[in-house]
Amino acid sequence: MAQSVIEALLKSKIGLDANSIGAEAIASAIYQRMADCGITDIAHYLGKLQVSTQEWEALIDTVIVPETWFFREPESFAFLKHYVLSEWLPKNPQGVLRVLSVPCATGEEPYSIAIALLEAGLNPTNIHIDAVDISNKCLSKAQRAIYSQYSFRGNSQSFQECYFQATKAGYHLCEQVKSMVNFINGNLADPAFLADTPLYDLVFCRNLLIYFDVTTKERTIQVLERLLRPEGLLFVGHAETWLLFKTQLISVRQDSVVAHRKSTGGENVRKNHHPNPQRQSITGKNIDVLNKRHLPKKNNSKFVAQERLNVAPQNPILPIELKVNLLETARALADEGRLDEAVKLCNDYLNQNQVSTEAYLLLGQVQQAMAQNERAAQSFQKAIYLQPTHQEALTHLALLKEHQGNADSANLLWQRIHRLTKDKQF
Ligand SMILES: C[S@@+](CC[C@H](N)C(=O)[O-])C[C@H]1O[C@@H](n2cnc3c(N)ncnc32)[C@H](O)[C@@H]1O
CATH class of the missing domain: 1.25.40.10 (Tetratricopeptide repeat domain)
Incomplete structure (x- = not known):
């Protein structure tokens, strides 16, 4: 009983669908927190949770899946560079590119974005990256920016040599890249998420929607759409593309990556001018080639x-x-x-x-x-x-x-x- 109340609270507060990670994983997080607090009765623990913000944060830190690594789904970063150089830069030669990475977990994603943009030749003064996560523990690690080899998962070692210094404590990210990312604690399941923030040219929201319940997913997609500039792009995880089927977002593809643009009603014109406009595909195939x-x-x-x-x-x-x-x-x-x-x-x-x-x-x-x-x-x-x-x-x-x-x-x-x-x- 108390477990289902906690599951319901997790759903209403942070959008977590118990089915996505399984009731056992949630139970294990609860029991771990109970052990840490020296509590043996789950009803007693629920009482503590209801009055302590600190305990909420600790439970969230235990239940979330912070799995991430540098240049995860590397094709997305190639797409990002291509978009910036071929489309954004010609239209905004002196402008500041605004990027949002949510959830950013321990920072590998927003730092990969920063590195990709530097490698595309952009000046750091023309880049603004906001990186948001619900977990303060993850954000602290992101701000420390010291990583183990595991955060690289076999990805190209060249960027590791260029932007990190190997020490006994791990790989230290260089100050230049570190200073390019602005970390923020925030809850994407909140409909008022970043309500007063200027719009973004690029939004990365990868590998979180899959953990949300249906209502939160739908609401979040509207929030992401609200945060995006009309010509901007939204990237979701490979396994999440299908979630955007029923939205007004227009899909654009480069190789195996699908990104999404906000529908402005003028998409026919834009589609005709875009070098490679495609409808989105659940199967990762170009559906326009299907008969x-x-x-x-x-x-x-x-x-x-x-x-x-x-x-x-x-x-x-x-x-x-x-x-x-x-x-x-x-x-x-x-x-x-x-x-x-x-x-x-x-x-x-x-x-x-x-x-x-x-x-x-x-x-x-x-x-x-x-x-x-x-x-x-x-x-x-x-x-x-x-x-x-x-x-x-x-x-x-x-x-x-x-x-x-x-x-x-x-x-x-x-x-x-x-x-x-x-x-x-x-
Ligand atoms: C699997 S990681 C994804 C990281 C990165 N985007 C990637 O694809 O590698 C999921 C992250 O979502 C965060 N998270 C979970 N619920 C959230 C919410 N409601 N709002 C913001 N972040 C949330 C967790 O703290 C965790 O760090």
């Missing part, structure tokens, strides 16, 4: 079912073209947000092609979008079983494990991915 003429209309889902029923039993061996279309249709349905239908088509496809890595990968992505995390993990595992070096499947599974709070499994997978990346480099 959408074959995609049944939304209000015609009976037709999909009928078509499927007719196809599968009567054609035990499907012609290759039809097989590909089935999977492509599933992908396009997923990108349309028609997740149930996509799952059915994936399963139909898998009935015909039990060794299709791509189909298991797609199925896993759709199941994850439906918050069926256990099933999604199984699908990614099947994809990896069929193709042990499949980097995309390994990455999806690592992110999912991280999201489930299973840091050990996630780390093993990241190590495997880094070994693969290294092998490719040499």
Whole structure:
């Protein structure tokens, strides 16, 4: 009983959805705090929590997932540089680029942004970076800016040599980069979050929305949209892109990264002028290359079912073209947000092609979008079983494990991915 009250408080105060990390993880954080406070009765602990701001902060520090590292999802930083040089700078040659990193955890993300912008040739006086997190403990670590090798996770060592000094205590970030980030304690689940702040050209909000309950997710996306300048870009985590399906935000893609622009009503004009405008895709594929003429209309889902029923039993061996279309249709349905239908088509496809890595990968992505995390993990595992070096499947599974709070499994997978990346480099 007391645990469910604490779960409800965590949800209402910081947006944490107990299902995202699991009731066991929350229980373990509560029991750890109880032990630290010398309390054995959970009802007694709840009483303390209700009157002590300090205890709230301590519980938040224990329950949050502060997992982060430098240049996480490195393609996002390449996209950031490209955007700044090709679009922002020509329009604002003397301007100050305003960037928000929320949540910033222990600082690796905002410092990576600062380094990327310096490397793009921007002058520090033309850069303003705000970095927000709910955890004061994380923020203190961020302000200290001394990191272990773990914060680099095998990413390019060249920036480590340029911007850090190795000491016995760890890698000290240089003063120039340190001074570029302004750390702020804040709660993104608060609708009045940064209400009086000037708008931002770039907002990074990665790997937090996945922990929020549905209402907080929706409200937060509106907050992020409010904070963004019309021409600015919002970056979310790879596993969070699908959350922006139903918003007014316009998706733009560079390679495997999707970023989002605020809709101003003039997006047709902008779309026509943008070098590479694409609709967003749950599956990370460019959906504009899919043959959408074959995609049944939304209000015609009976037709999909009928078509499927007719196809599968009567054609035990499907012609290759039809097989590909089935999977492509599933992908396009997923990108349309028609997740149930996509799952059915994936399963139909898998009935015909039990060794299709791509189909298991797609199925896993759709199941994850439906918050069926256990099933999604199984699908990614099947994809990896069929193709042990499949980097995309390994990455999806690592992110999912991280999201489930299973840091050990996630780390093993990241190590495997880094070994693969290294092998490719040499
Ligand atoms: C997984 S880290 C993400 C860090 C970084 N953005 C990244 O992708 O590497 C999640 C962070 O969210 C913070 N957090 C959790 N709830 C929050 C909230 N309601 N408002 C602001 N930060 C929050 C936690 O303190 C934690 O540091």
